[in-house]
Amino acid sequence: MIYFDNSATTKIDPRVVDAMLPYLYEEYGNPSSKYYSLAMHAKDAVEASRAQVAKLFGCDSDEVIFTSGATESNNLILKGVMETYGGKKHSLAVSKVEHSSILEVAGYMEQRGMEVMYINVDSYGRVDETALAATLDIEPVLVSVQWGNNETGVLNDIRSMAKRCEERGILFHTDATQVVGKLETSPLERSVRFLSLSAHKLHGPKGIGAAIIRKDELGIKTKLAPLIHGGGQEYNYRSGTLSVHNIVGFGKAAELALLRQEEITIRLQELEEHLRHKLVELFPDIVRFNGDVTNKIPGIVNVQFRGTNNELLIKKLSDRYALSTGSACSSSKPSHVLHSIGLTLNEIRSSVRISLSHMNTIEEIDSFCAFLTAK
Known part of the structure; x- marks a missing residue:
């Protein structure tokens, strides 16, 4: 075939598999446990992998939040932002060519009575500048535009868009799933406040991804309502026992992608x-x-x-x-x-x-x- x-x-890289295997057989501790070596080794492995993923974007390690993949990251960010910052300006803006995990969330928000704006694209599938300007004039809470399209590969100038949003006090998110590992993504400007990605699109394992949630200019963590409540893992953004072997594989895939x-x-x-x-x-x-x-x-x-x-x-x-x-x-x-x-x-x-x-x-x-x- x-x-x-x-x-x-993508096909998982054999070097990624090799990195994962010890955390399936020998180093099987829960990184949320304390004191004993198996737990400490697992915690160290998670933090090392977090640093490897952070290098893809030139962001801080504690801005990397591990999830099950980009679909969960998109849900976490869009739902979390709108619940936390919606207030009287309950409006969300997304482009018409987003991945289904964005568009379905937007539809869900509409069903709950929230205003959602769908930004037109040009004949290439790139976000239309005039349509974006009109959207920003309405001052939505959050604008979500994919970095690169998963069907055509067309790129958006997300750095420019994020800067324009920041100047208007509007939060900006991008789904970077298809871009990571294929194009340079570092340094990521702080105006790109939120970003989503999956490991299995860069020769890593399935079932693991990340939400990049940037801190503000003072270094204060962005407040965001969690999608999953529980033990408070991942800086209280995403509870649940961490999938250490998958996280290690993600970190190795990120390291290899950045190296080459x-x-x-x-x-x-x-x-x-x-x-x-x-x-x-x-x-x-x-x-x-x-x-x-x-x-x-x-x-x-x-x-x-x-x-x-x-x-x-x-x-x-x-x-x-x-x-x-x-x-x-x-x-x-x-x-x-x-x-x-x-x-x-x-x-x-x-x-x-x-x-x-x-x-x-x-x-x-x-x-x-x-x-x-x-x-």
């Missing part, structure tokens, strides 16, 4: 360029790329094969190649992302997402393209 669905999840950041970015750009060139060369009359082909996450290619049903194509390829129609979390619905950038239903139904990893090869791409010609 040749795997081209790395935006859904520039190399990984260049490799993904090379692979994507080769794939695009081959597809245009072999299928000039039916291939059309969705979204921006330049200012984007390297390795994510959303492409139309005109006149071809995407579901039927993926099924025909499924014995040998893994790819998708879009987000794994919204696989049963036509893409809201492609709809938002103006594609027709027929165009959406002829589009597939090919998402690459630095572990993929030129030979795999050539094999895939040759197989397509035979179909």
Whole structure:
């Protein structure tokens, strides 16, 4: 099986597995326990991993809050912020192309009577500047805009957006799940007050992620209503016994990603360029790329094969190649992302997402393209 669905999840790095194994077999202590060595070793491992994740963003270690993944982080941040800071200005703003774990929370907020604004995007899927300015004039409590889109790879200038929000006293959150490990993310400006990510998108284990919750300019922790109450772990933001082996794996994946950041970015750009060139060369009359082909996450290619049903194509390829129609979390619905950038239903139904990893090869791409010609 040749795997081209790395935006859904990635193959775990063997070095990550090696780092995790001792915390499954020998170092099985609960880091919330005290005094004895197994507990202390577990606690030290958690804090070392917290520091490794923090280096991805140049933030403080105690601003990294471990969760089960980006979906939980998004829920924690959006619900926690609105409950804590809503007051008389109960309004939330999100872009129309966010991941379902943002949009479903926004819908939930609306059902509870909260005002939610959906920010329009341009023909590439990037947040529209005029629409953003109009949104900021209304002064929502929180603006949430993804750093890079999980279906098209299109990037938003979240640093500029966060600064504009900060100047208006508006909190800013970004879902950085698809960007981390593929592009440089450090240093993270303090105006990006909240950030979400998952380990399994950067060759780490599933079931572990983080919410980055920045302190204010005085170093005071941001108050946030917890999603999960209990023993007060994770600085009272997220209670529950810590999954030490997964946290260690997350830390190792973060360390490896940071160590090879520039190399990984260049490799993904090379692979994507080769794939695009081959597809245009072999299928000039039916291939059309969705979204921006330049200012984007390297390795994510959303492409139309005109006149071809995407579901039927993926099924025909499924014995040998893994790819998708879009987000794994919204696989049963036509893409809201492609709809938002103006594609027709027929165009959406002829589009597939090919998402690459630095572990993929030129030979795999050539094999895939040759197989397509035979179909």
